[in-house]
Structures are given as structure tokens and as C-alpha cells.
Amino acid sequence: xxxxxxxxxxxxxxxxxxxxxxxxxxxxxxxxxxxxxxxxxxxxxxxxxxxxxxxxxxxxxxxxxxxxxxxxxxxxxxxxxxxxxxxxxxxxxxxxxxxxxxxxxxxxxxxxxxxxxxxxxxxxxxxxxxxxxxxxxxxxxxxxxxxxxxxxxxxxx
Amino acid sequence: xxxxxxxxxxxxxxxxxxxxxxxxxxxxxxxxxxxxxxxxxxxxxxxxxxxxxxxxxxxxxxxxxxxxxxxxxxxxxxxxxxxxxxxxxxxxxxxxxxxxxxxxxxxxxxxxxxxxxxxxxxxxxxxxxxxxxxxxxxxxxxxxxxxxxxxxxxxxxxxxxxxxxxxxxxxxxxxxxxxxxxxxxxxxxxxxxxxxxxxxxxxxxxxxxxxxxxxxxxxxxxxxxxxxxxxxxxxxxxxxxxxxxxxxxxxxxxxxxxxxxxxxxxxxxxxxxxxxxxxxxx
Amino acid sequence: xxxxxxxxxxxxxxxxxxxxxxxxxxxxxxxxxxxxxxxxxxxxxxxxxxxxxxxxxxxxxxxxxxxxxxxxxxxxxxxxxxxxxxxxxxxxxxxxxxxxxxxxxxxxxxxxxxxxxxxxxxxxxxxxxxxxxxxxxxxxxxxxxxxxxxxxxxxxxxxxxxxxxxxxxxxxxxxxxxxxxxxxxxxxxxxxxxxxxxxxxxxxxxxxxxxxxxxxxxxxxxxxxxxxxxxxxxxxxxxxxxxxxxxxxxxxxxxxxxxxxxxxxxxxxxx
Numbered sequence: 001x002x003x004x005x006x007x008x009x010x011x012x013x014x015x016x017x018x019x020x021x022x023x024x025x026x027x028x029x030x031x032x033x034x035x036x037x038x039x040x041x042x043x044x045x046x047x048x049x050x051x052x053x054x055x056x057x058x059x060x061x062x063x064x065x066x067x068x069x070x071x072x073x074x075x076x077x078x079x080x081x082x083x084x085x086x087x088x089x090x091x092x093x094x095x096x097x098x099x100x101x102x103x104x105x106x107x108x109x110x111x112x113x114x115x116x117x118x119x120x121x122x123x124x125x126x127x128x129x130x131x132x133x134x135x136x137x138x139x140x141x142x143x144x145x146x147x148x149x150x151x152x153x154x155x156x157x
Numbered sequence: 158x159x160x161x162x163x164x165x166x167x168x169x170x171x172x173x174x175x176x177x178x179x180x181x182x183x184x185x186x187x188x189x190x191x192x193x194x195x196x197x198x199x200x201x202x203x204x205x206x207x208x209x210x211x212x213x214x215x216x217x218x219x220x221x222x223x224x225x226x227x228x229x230x231x232x233x234x235x236x237x238x239x240x241x242x243x244x245x246x247x248x249x250x251x252x253x254x255x256x257x258x259x260x261x262x263x264x265x266x267x268x269x270x271x272x273x274x275x276x277x278x279x280x281x282x283x284x285x286x287x288x289x290x291x292x293x294x295x296x297x298x299x300x301x302x303x304x305x306x307x308x309x310x311x312x313x314x315x316x317x318x319x320x321x322x323x324x325x326x327x328x329x330x331x332x333x334x335x336x337x338x339x340x341x342x343x344x345x346x347x348x349x350x351x352x353x354x355x356x357x358x359x360x361x362x363x364x365x366x367x368x369x370x371x372x373x374x375x376x377x378x379x380x381x382x383x384x385x386x387x388x389x390x391x392x393x394x395x396x397x398x399x400x401x402x403x404x405x406x407x408x409x410x411x412x413x414x415x416x417x418x419x420x421x422x423x424x425x426x427x428x429x430x431x432x433x434x435x436x437x438x439x
Numbered sequence: 440x441x442x443x444x445x446x447x448x449x450x451x452x453x454x455x456x457x458x459x460x461x462x463x464x465x466x467x468x469x470x471x472x473x474x475x476x477x478x479x480x481x482x483x484x485x486x487x488x489x490x491x492x493x494x495x496x497x498x499x500x501x502x503x504x505x506x507x508x509x510x511x512x513x514x515x516x517x518x519x520x521x522x523x524x525x526x527x528x529x530x531x532x533x534x535x536x537x538x539x540x541x542x543x544x545x546x547x548x549x550x551x552x553x554x555x556x557x558x559x560x561x562x563x564x565x566x567x568x569x570x571x572x573x574x575x576x577x578x579x580x581x582x583x584x585x586x587x588x589x590x591x592x593x594x595x596x597x598x599x600x601x602x603x604x605x606x607x608x609x610x611x612x613x614x615x616x617x618x619x620x621x622x623x624x625x626x627x628x629x630x631x632x633x634x635x636x637x638x639x640x641x642x643x644x645x646x647x648x649x650x651x652x653x654x655x656x657x658x659x660x661x662x663x664x665x666x667x668x669x670x671x672x673x674x675x676x677x678x679x680x681x682x683x684x685x686x687x688x689x690x691x692x693x694x695x696x697x698x699x700x701x702x703x704x705x706x707x708x709x710x
Contacts, residue, residue, distance in 0.1 A: 004491075010498055011494050011502060014498075014501050014505060014603075014606065015497075017606075017610060018605075018606025019606070020613075021606070021609040021610040021613035021614075022605075022652070024613045025612055025613055025648050026644055026648055029541045029612075029616055029638055030545075030639065030642040030644040030647065056643065058640065216582075216583050218579065243585070245582075245584065245585040246584075246585045248583065252580050252583075254576050256576040256577050256579065257577070258572075258577055258581075259572075259577070269586075270585075270586070273585075273591075274585065274586075
């Protein structure tokens with residue numbers, strides 16, 4: 001039981017550093033500081049095609065992340081994708097006629113949902129549905145359309 | 158038997174018809190031993206006769222295959238773990254190596270059983286530890302680590318630790334092996350005086366015949382899983398058994414053959430030569 | 440015996456016997472290991488009165504592993520920064536370097552590499568220490584002093600190991616993220632803000648960090664359990680102790696890697 005004070009100080013230091021590292025991982029590395037847990041409210045939006053959007057994808061407004069995709073379902077009646085968006089409770093003054101579009105970050109990047117505010121006075125509440133949506137752009141379709149129109153142009157000449 | 162006259166009350170340890178096997182090897186094959194109270198009893202025999210095993214059986218670390226071991230009226234093998242631990246607090250055991258805890262110093266080693274089993278204050282523990290260390294003459298060595306002790310000193314510290322809880326008996330496992338004459342003398346003296354001064358019962362397992370005989374009141378000779386002879390040192394010296402005489406006098410040949418059981422020597426050699434011949438022919 | 444040798448089935452029977460013996464031995468060891476774990480765990484509540492013992496073990500198991508964890512964490516993080524940058528820059532995605540480094544460390548390398556280092560550094564020394572205590576009759580001696588060595592010696596070491604590894608893994612990951620930052624931002628010129636913000640956008644507290652911590656707790660239990668069991672169960676000779684030490688490192692490392700796959704499949708399988 002020699003130098004018990006030194007040993008104890010070292011152990012104290014070790015535990016402190018360990019918890020500091022855990023704290024740093026939680027605060028600095030993870031999204032804890034940007035989106036706090038599960039509080040917030042949920043709205044839904046229907047899209048014809050969401051290709052590439054995933055649960056946990058970002059929901060942004062004017063480029064600022066305000067929430068995330070919490071659930072994705074398929075509606076077998078209308079053949080549409082039903083996406084649930086969990087929006088941080090700080091951003092609770094969003095008009096009901098806000099439109100939702102699926103964008104791609106960069107050419108090959110992640111899909112995310114961008115919201116664009118409308119002009120209504122009424123505000124979105126939990127459980128509301130966003131009526132105006134624009135589906136994901138699919139690269140293959142775009143290229144196909146582009147080639148097709150080019151070919152059509154060529155025929156005209 | 159003659160020794161019955163020395164026993165005034167019930168023996169502290171009664172072993173009856175003890176059988177014990179390790180794997181296929183028979184260690185004890187019907188052994189009866191009585192250890193009288195307040196005396197030094199020596200258990201002797203050649204290496205490998207299971208003397209240490211006997212101590213472990215008494216201490217409850219091993220269970221006999223058949224037979225009973227009564228320690229102070231309690232059957233060791235039938236005790237629950239809790240009862241066994243209670244019994245062990247009243248037994249001290251001195252291991253061949255000393256078995257001191259190597260990460261703490263001499264003082265803490267002797268204090269270890271006190272700290273584990275009593276709620277004594279630090280100053281009480283200190284006085285007790287110093288008393289025990291003084292008894293073995295190592296009060297001055299209390300700050301040393303076990304690695305700094307000689308073999309004899311380590312055994313004396315272990316002895317101080319064994320008597321820390323004032324046990325009713327002490328089991329000594331080969332206390333004299335590998336000791337120089339001086340520490341051998343010290344250990345002999347210690348075992349003798351501690352036994353008389355503290356009213357202990359001592360069991361000494363040893364094959365150092367001359368030394369052990371000088372301090373023991375009663376001797377058991379074990380070989381091949383049986384008690385070959387027993388009695389006081391004087392009785393044993395007059396024992397008619399050839400085996401006992403060979404062991405006590407340390408003769409090279411006798412009932413215990415010098416040679417390990419083998420085929421005929423000449424035949425064995427011939428086989429080797431035959432092989433060589435064959436090898437040469439090829 | 441000689442009659443048996445003539446039968447044509449003998450080699451097959453021998454082989455079957457060997458297989459049977461191997462399996463029996465394996466399950467016997469497994470059973471002893473679980474019994475020991477049970478005894479150790481049942482001894483842990485008693486440590487509430489002996490915190491000192493645990494503190495000393497935290498020192499020898501945790502604090503003494505700190506250096507190797509910090510140094511390895513730093514270098515692993517720096518390598519991740521360098522390699523990640525070289526790969527990502529081809530796609531113009533070097534801004535995702537922070538995400539790459541952090542996810543790799545928090546989900547996988549932090550828990551796994553620190554568990555492997557822990558097995559080599561602390562696990563082997565636990566096995567050797569306990570094995571030597573057995574070989575020098577210290578455990579036996581303790582039993583004869585009516586002190587249960589499982590509770591007195593094994594339980595504090597086990598608890599200290601289980602508590603240490605999650606902390607060491609967290610330190611490893613945190614240092615690694617800083618090492619990646621140093622290489623990516625300071626040396627290679629990735630944007631400082633992008634490094635952290637991309638990281639924070641993608642690393643999830645629950646899915647990534649908690650799961651990483653759970654992994655390292657599981658690894659801590661398994662590695663320390665193996666180390667303590669091998670020491671306690673070893674043949675009490677110098678050869679036995681050295682074999683047990685080797686076995687600890689090999690078995691613990693294999694167990695960590697195997698369990699990592701299972702845990703990863705359970706935790707991140709759907710995503």
C-alpha cells in the first residue's frame with residue numbers, strides 16, 4: 001500500500017480524462033449540440049419519389065439544419081412515399097404552405113430535404129402534412145431526357 | 158498401541174480409513190492418523206507420498222474419496238464453505254515457499270489476516286503485528302518487501318502471519334527444505350517454543366529426519382499410501398520394520414529399492430544393441 | 440490393446456475419441472469459466488467496502504495503459520486523416536474528412552483497437568500476475584487464511600478492467616479525432632469549420648457514440664474475464680503461466696474481433 005496518495009491521484013486523473021473524452025465525443029463530435037434529442041414536432045410530406053433519402057437525413061431551411069427525417073413509409077393506395085420530418089421545437093413558426101423538395105448535396109452527395117417557406121399566416125403544427133412537394137431528381141432520368149432532347153434537336157436540322 | 162498412554166483427551170485431529178486418488182494414482186489407501194492436542198506430531202515419508210496432500214485434506218482444500226477427517230470434532234469434508242472458513246481461521250498453515258503476498262511488505266503481510274477478519278483499530282493491529290514479528294525475531298525487518306527476504310526469513314514471516322489470529326494449530330509444510338544450518342536451527346527452535354508457549358498443536362510434514370525427530374513428540378511414517386510405522390522417536394528407533402530403519406538412517410538400498418521398477422538390465426541393453434545391428438545392416 | 444489395433448475401424452475410433460476429448464475439454468473449460476465469472480460477479484457487491492482495492496487495480500490496469508492508448512490513438516487518427524484525405528479529395532469531398540475520421544474511430548477503431556491493446560498490455564499482465572500468485576501458493580495460502588481469493592484478488596481486478604476499457608476507448612477516439620484534425624486541417628488544409636460541422640451533422644449521439652461505448656463495455660468484460668480466468672486456471676508452473684499469458688492475448692483478441700462483427704451487425708446492420 002505504498003504511495004497510496006500518488007496512486008489515487010493518478011486514478012482520479014485517469015477517470016477525469018476518460019469522462020472528459022466521453023464528454024468531448026458527445027458534445028464536439030456528435031450531433032448532440034446541433035439537434036437535441038427527440039424533442040420537436042413531426043410533420044409529414046408525400047413524395048412521388050425519394051430515391052436516396054434515408055432516415056436521419058437532414059431537413060434544412062435556407063441551408064440551416066432544422067431537423068431530420070424520422071421515418072419513411074410507402075403508401076400502397078397512392079403509391080407515394082410518406083416521409084415523417086422531425087423538426088426541432090425551436091423552429092415552430094413555419095407557415096402551412098411551406099414546400100418540401102428533395103435535394104442532393106453536391107453532384108454525388110447525400111440527399112436532404114429543403115423546406116421553402118410560403119406566405120400563409122397559419123403555422124405548421126405537429127401531425128400536419130406539407131402539401132407542396134417536389135420529388136428527388138434522378139440523375140439517370142435527367143441524362144436520358146437530355147440525350148433525348150439533343151437527339152430530337154439533331155433530327156430537326 | 159503404546160502411544161495410547163500419552164493421550165489424555167480426545168485427539169485434535171482424527172483421520173480414519175482415508176482414501177484419496179489423484180487421477181489414476183493412489184495417494185492414500187486406508188490411512189488412520191491421530192494428532193494429539195498440544196503436541197508436535199511429525200508426518201514423514203519419502204517425496205511423493207502425499208504429505209502435502211494430507212495437509213490440504215486437513216485444511217479442506219481437497220476432499221477425500223472415502224474416509225473421514227475430524228478436526229476438533231467437525232468433519233472437514235461435510236462443512237459448508239462458511240463453516241470451513243470459520244475453521245480455517247483457527248488453523249495456521251506454513252507453506253513450503255512461505256506464500257507471502259509479494260506486492261505488500263512484511264508488516265502488511267502479517268497484518269493481512271487481522272485486517273481481513275477483525276475490525277481492530279490501526280493501533281491495535283500495529284501492536285499485534287509487532288508482537289508476532291518480535292516472536293519470530295523480525296520486528297526490524299517489517300519494512301522489507303518479500304523479494305528482499307532470504308528463504309528462511311520468508312518462512313519466519315509466514316510463521317508470524319500464521320499465528321496472527323492465534324490459531325489452535327499450525328500445519329508446517331516442509332519447513333526445513335533448502336535451509337542453511339543456521340536458519341534450520343532457528344526454525345526448529347521457533348516451532349518448538351511457539352508450540353509450548355502458545356499451547357498450539359503442530360503438525361510438521363517433513364523428510365528431514367534428524368531435525369524433525371529432535372522436536373517431535375510423535376511421528377508417523379507414511380509410504381505407498383499406508384502408515385508404515387508410528388510412535389514416539391524412541392519407539393521408532395527400535396522399530397522392527399526394515400523400511401522404517403532404511404528411512405530413518407537414510408540408507409540407499411533396502412525395502413525401497415535404489416532402482417525404479419524396470420525390465421532386466423541386460424535384456425534392455427541387448428535390445429538397444431539389436432537395434433544398432435539392424436540399423437547397421439540397413 | 441493389441442486386439443484393437445487389428446480392427447480396420449481403429450483409426451476412425453481414435454479420431455472420434457480425440458474429437459470427443461477435445462470437445463469435452465472445451466466445454467469443461469467453458470463451464471469453469473462461467474462458474475468463475477459467476478463467483479466473481481457475486482463478489483463485486485462486497486467491494487463496496489473495499490474501494491481501495493479497486494482503486495489500486497484501476498491504477499495498474501487503467502492508468503498504466505494510458506500511455507499506449509494515447510500514443511496509438513494519436514497515430515491512428517493521423518493515419519485516418521491522411522488516408523481519408525487522399526481518398527476523399529478525388530471526389531472533391533475532403534470536407535467529409537471529419538465525418539470519416541470520427542465515424543471510423545467512434546464506431547470501430549476506438550473500441551476495437553483499444554480492446555486489442557488492452558488485451559496485450561493489461562490482460563497479459565493480469566494473467567501473469569494471477570498465474571504467478573497461483574504458482575507461488577499465494578492463492579492457496581490466502582484460502583488457508585480463510586480469505587476467498589476470487590473475491591479478494593479476482594473481483595477487484597475484473598471490476599477495474601470493466602470500468603477502465605470504456606474510458607480508455609473514449610480517450611482513444613477523442614485523441615484520434617484530434618490527430619485527424621491535426622493532419623487534415625493543419626497540414627492538408629481542410630476547412631476548420633467543415634471538419635467539425637460535417638462531423639457533427641453525421642455522427643449521432645445515440646446510434647454511434649452510445650453503441651461505441653456499449654461495444655467497449657462488452658469488450659472490457661470479455662477481455663478481463665478471459666485474462667482473469669486464464670491466470671486462475673493455469674498450470675502453476677513457469678511454463679503454464681507463460682502459456683496462459685499467450686492464450687489470454689490470442690483468445691481475447693480473437694474474441695474481440697469476433698464479437699465486434701456480431702455487435703456491429705446487431706447495431707448498425709439495418710442502416
